[in-house]
Amino acid sequence: MTQMNMVQAINDALRFEMKRDDRVVILGEDVGKVGGVFRVTAGLYDEFGDDRVIDTPLSEGGIIGTAIGMALYGLRPVPEIQFSDFIFPAYDQIVSELAKYRYRSGGEFPCPMVIRTPVGGGIRGGHYHSQSPEAQFIHVAGLKVVCPATPADAKGLLLSAMRDPDPVLFFEPKRIYRAAKGEVPDGDYTVPLGKANVVRGGEHVTLVTWGAMLYEALDAANKAAAEGVQVEVIDLRTLWPLDIDTIVASVKKTGRVVVVHEAPRSCGLGGEIVSLINEKAFLHLEAPPKRVCGFDTPFPYTLENEYLPLSHRIVPALLETARF
Amino acid sequence: MTQMNMVQAINDALRFEMKRDDRVVILGEDVGKVGGVFRVTAGLYDEFGDDRVIDTPLSEGGIIGTAIGMALYGLRPVPEIQFSDFIFPAYDQIVSELAKYRYRSGGEFPCPMVIRTPVGGGIRGGHYHSQSPEAQFIHVAGLKVVCPATPADAKGLLLSAMRDPDPVLFFEPKRIYRAAKGEVPDGDYTVPLGKANVVRGGEHVTLVTWGAMLYEALDAANKAAAEGVQVEVIDLRTLWPLDIDTIVASVKKTGRVVVVHEAPRSCGLGGEIVSLINEKAFLHLEAPPKRVCGFDTPFPYTLENEYLPLSHRIVPALLETARF
Amino acid sequence: MTTDTLESVTHGTSRRLPDDALAPDVVRILSPDGTLLADEPGVSDEEAVALYRAMARTRIIDERAVLLQRQGRIGFHIGSLGEEATVLGSAYALRGTDWLFPCYREFGAALLRGMPLQRYFDNLYGNASDPAKGRQMPDHWCYRDARVGSVSSPIGTQITQAVGFAWAARIRRDPLVALVYFGEGATSSNEFHNGLNFAGVFKTPNVFLCRNNGWAISVPTERQTASESFAAKGVAYGVPAVRCDGNDVLAVLQVTRQAVERAARGEGPTLVEALTYRMSGHSTSDDPTRYRPEEQLSPWGKLDPMHRLRRYLEARVGWSDGKQQALEEQVAGELKTVIETAEKSSAPALETLFDDVFATLPWHLQEQRAELLSGPRAKGH
């Protein structure tokens, strides 16, 4: 065990897997010499060289398109998209190609890769350095989507993702890149994809969230507890395919649920979770499921802490739901 | 009134507006001389010339990127994307630029345009000529999304869209391009954006759908009626911002709802509708809201009628929901 | 401001007329009447016959597929009528270890590399025997065993992928070359730009084979770009480029072979523009009479790649009507068998809808599969 922040834990996972599996290559803008704009790939260029840690031209479509070719060849590419807001020039390659390769070839051309990219608000990045586009990938059949909230999970999930036979979008909550610290197991350590984590037990309301909002959720849960409301907090970890059993089991217990995410509410993952709960635990619901999300506006600069579903917006939702 | 199919009604709307407003220009692949691969723009090139009906190079990003520039200038571009499956090379311009222009400029640079594009399955087009990507645009704040199901609505909604101050995605259900026929008002005729249509009244279950699936929904409603279940069928027409009042009023009456759409279920618009109903009519719900959707797989070729949420899949959902 | 109309801003149409295919910088070995323009053909007579056979087989299959579509027996076909020399000549230049990334008109190339004809027809029929389980449209196949990639509809995506593939091989010191096909329309796509740019920077072992067939559905080449040629675009990426007569199979073969050798030597990618002409509609869904000036067809007809090679073989090895007939009968026999077999195969089973989305079936697909299999269609099945 070593105390690490998220950046260090991800760096550790990358280094470990690159040593273990020489098919792993990293490519992206500024990932090489400078080690990434968030320094997540720091040191890897020096250690593994320019064949395996590759600074590319400024084109996300080129990065993902060539990474697909590498995966078809048999490498294990781990492309980085500098901010998930800049993934859209590569959206066609991801949704039309990467997601469909195994299916359209009847299994002849699987295309495993991990697309790493910082996600979410909290660094005063405005419209284009703050968004959370997970729903735009979950809706597309064929992609797995992961978002860790702790350094240990970041390492464990990333190692699982890099060994997974399917393409994985790995969203890294940049707000907590350095703020989230914790003990991280040394060496080989995996956290299985598809398993949520019940971070806090509670009887009255289930709160489902992931990524940086976990800490806001926990803060809100503490405040709710002070008002006598016990909140069970679930950290989804894998956003798709999500751990429906853990969610449903909790809601069957509490009868009440609040989903919290940074992305805009409309057609976000929150809506999917609410619908699944309706389908699987309808008769257990004692209050309308609530969503506390980013507003349905572009992500703002100055008012970002008003836009984000921070604790001050979560607490009222918890209390209302508990007291419905 | 003239009897028309969808293609003719859309063509009529385009011609009408191009005559009325000389700022309207059409651009896209094969929209000019040949009048579009579905012949929707037939005759317009001859009537309005190459300045206003423009065959472009093969690049959706180029089409939408330049159309944005045209809109900033003050034209009213109506770009066509040949199949909505091919909109993704332009996704960055749409979600990063078009959707955010008015907001990021504090209203100084509005960017009205109508992106027309055929949507959905039913023509044996396989993965890449069949998809329904509306949710991928609804989730992005700043876009309006429309999908007509009848020739009259196609004309009326398209004329409204072309006069709307905001960008509109106009999805044309290609399965019924020629199959849906009906009386279409001559001359100037608009159907307001944001208003759903209750196509069939019923007491027992509310069915929300749009586009080509309306006809499957009506067929299913007839079959359910034969079993004593009266279904109220709502044709959404505008998918975003949707007509929540009509939906909620109906669900408050029936207490039961089934949403039907072609797109994959997960993170589709169906989930959003179910969540909104939870938020606004929870105490009226007497059965779990159901979704009958495309499966969470790429769109198949041979088995497309098994994949689509056709009447044979809707009927059981209606009966189950009514009898819950 | 000038007062010219926009109509006049696009440039001349020369780039897609036969004149251009005969321009001096365009590599040519066989003249349109089949006489050798070079000292040496660059291929043995046996090879030339093999190429001719492959081209003829391709054309016969193509014509049959159109017929099957017209008869409603298959849903769609997109072929290579008139472009056989470009498709077959280039594929022939590959070594066994090399890879081929197709656009959608290169079934002939895939068959040349060993894709079974039955497999091709199982795709056309989308039946239960199709290894891809009838999921893709006709003419969207793949065949890993012969190092042939997967056809996809979105224009150009294979270009960038082929670059990544070749780049990976280079990183692994695996001496293969990846040839990728695309139409001239695809040069306008994001993918052409990204693929060529990365290939130039990382000196990947690629051959970019641009089939300039004059049209992107109804859009002529002069609406695609204002550059002097499609080959000229190589300059933007530091990628050497060459134009060849795409209806001269010997020229296509020679130019592609040189590009393959160059790549194999580690000298990087080459862009090949093959000037040919799409003699059919874009696909069975298209009616070219709406936009194609009829006067374009007959000069191109005189440049027909089959005709040219046949004349050459007649003079060289005494190719005869008898041999031609035997070849046609042989292909007809093959076709009879594979079509019968394809038509006997049923539709893919319902449950195949859910396989291969992921390596293993997650819970939500298990549920959806169970729903479908317990529904009315499954019972009727």
Place this chain on the structure above:
Amino acid sequence: MTTDTLESVTHGTSRRLPDDALAPDVVRILSPDGTLLADEPGVSDEEAVALYRAMARTRIIDERAVLLQRQGRIGFHIGSLGEEATVLGSAYALRGTDWLFPCYREFGAALLRGMPLQRYFDNLYGNASDPAKGRQMPDHWCYRDARVGSVSSPIGTQITQAVGFAWAARIRRDPLVALVYFGEGATSSNEFHNGLNFAGVFKTPNVFLCRNNGWAISVPTERQTASESFAAKGVAYGVPAVRCDGNDVLAVLQVTRQAVERAARGEGPTLVEALTYRMSGHSTSDDPTRYRPEEQLSPWGKLDPMHRLRRYLEARVGWSDGKQQALEEQVAGELKTVIETAEKSSAPALETLFDDVFATLPWHLQEQRAELLSGPRAKGH
């Protein structure tokens, strides 16, 4: 297969070294020491002084913005240190009716065209006075009144938009020209390809101003492309191109003016590559010492655009230390006022979060606004 390492596959680094800025095909009017290389400067002495003033003002503002960021008074700044000749010389070439589509380093150009300094600082502070309501990051402004477009972070998107804008003007017979800025890194984007290709085909009245400043964050030009130069990319689109010394304001002005005139005559677009150097980090978030060889800085320092123009004006119009000091004091005075004003302005009101998503507020945003305004933050407000 060759055995070279991938390191060696990318080409020489000449394209971003000063040698290259001094190459013979690069247009230059002022030598690095300020002597005139041409017979005529092409601008009057008054114009040259105006340009010098604008460049100096830009640099002073830039340095102040960095300071404000270091002091934590603004969140971010991205500037044009060392690139002032490229930015100001090109903007100066525009006529009043023309449009300017900025990248993110051209606040100097926007100010030159009349954007009020207060407006710029209100953006840097993201305050309630900012016409864009503090929604965008610092250095993301717009100003329709002076025909200046909207800065966006995604690289290159403005290129295609500027083409559509100019194309629209052409369709309407409106004789404007649209100048668009981008860095050399942006030439790798989809947008460069689409913009230039459409501009070539439709002969739009555009000037494409590529600021080749040697770096895209940490990525040097030779990792961006293998083409001989960025100007060489024009060939791929039938767009004429020219290189100029981007640190020679007279050269930038002349080359851009010719391109503007050409476009205005209806002769179509021009690609201008201005060779300059980013003397700072990429932005206030960047530490260039991690990747930039220090020996690159000092030769470029000797080519400083301010220095060169100042020497020229000293010789020509007797520009003096006194005049310099007066100028600096004047700008300092301006800055004092605007910064004070900007800092007095509050944060934008909560409800502004929901305006301008659409022309009118739909029901769901009305509800979300009501939620926010009834929440704990609104009360504290």
